[in-house]
Structures are given as C-alpha cells and as structure tokens.
Amino acid sequence: MCRLRSNLKDRLRDGFYWFKVNQCSPKLQAREQVRFKDEANRVFQRIISYLDKWFDYEGSIYKHIQILNLNREEITFDELTKIASHFQIKINGDDMYNEFCWLREWRVKQRENVLPSMSSG
Structure with a gap:
C-alpha cells in the first residue's frame, strides 16, 4: 500500500x-x-x-516486515531479530543467524545472476 x-x-x-x-x-x-x-x-x-x-501506515504489519523486500540491498541480523521480537516469536538465535548468513549469500548470488542477464538483453 x-x-x-x-x-x-x-x-x-x-x-x-x-x-x-x-x-x-x-x-x-x-x-x-x-x-x-x-x-x-x-x-x-x-x-x-x-x-x-x-490504511494504517504506521501500525501496519507491512511496516514491520518491509525490510524483507527482495529489492532491498541489505538486511541486518539485528533487523530480523527486531521483527521476531515485535511479533513475540521465540527464536533460536544461532539457527536464525545461520539462516541469515545463507540468505545473505543467496541474495548476492541472485543479484549476480540477474544483473548480467539484464545488461546483455
């Protein structure tokens, strides 16, 4: 919205x-x-x-999860833990950090795969 x-x-x-x-x-x-x-x-x-x-732009759930936008360059681990805290989700911090690192690597690979194909077309 x-x-x-x-x-x-x-x-x-x-x-x-x-x-x-x-x-x-x-x-x-x-x-x-x-x-x-x-x-x-x-x-x-x-x-x-x-x-x-x-539409409540300030209190909307979307305001809290907008950092998950795939077009965003960087997401920090601290931002992810704040989302979990806001929604009162219990997490295993070590497992979440491992998944965060995997996600960060995956996003870099996706950008590398998308950008060359965009420049050649």
Whole structure:
C-alpha cells in the first residue's frame, strides 16, 4: 500500500497518467486536455485520500516486515531479530543467524545472476 500511495503521489506531482494517455493527450484540444488532467488529478487525489483514511501506515504489519523486500540491498541480523521480537516469536538465535548468513549469500548470488542477464538483453 505504501508503494501504491507513493506511486500515485508521484504520478499526481508529475502529471503522468499513463504512458499511452500522455502520448495521446497532445491530439486533444487544449480545453479537453485541461479537463482530462483536472479529472485525472481529482481521481488520484480521491484514491490517495481513501488510502490515507483506511490504511494504517504506521501500525501496519507491512511496516514491520518491509525490510524483507527482495529489492532491498541489505538486511541486518539485528533487523530480523527486531521483527521476531515485535511479533513475540521465540527464536533460536544461532539457527536464525545461520539462516541469515545463507540468505545473505543467496541474495548476492541472485543479484549476480540477474544483473548480467539484464545488461546483455
């Protein structure tokens, strides 16, 4: 939800509605362009207001586990233990550390495998 809200705010700020729409808008008359942009901005603002009203960004479970995002560069062991503590999960710290090290190595290998294939394509 945070990413959705952020994406909508970016689109609203930049006046970027959708790629095809932005390509077609110069074909509209100036008055139609202004009308469309006003309506699109109102839609984005209403969606953002709705999300702000009904989604708890501070107390959300997602706020606590967002560090597990696979796109994130680094995760620390301390961050993982804080998640376990927050959810009152009993852990074996030594086993968790071993799994943390395995995960860190796996993520490095995945980045190495993905990045070369992206640059060659």
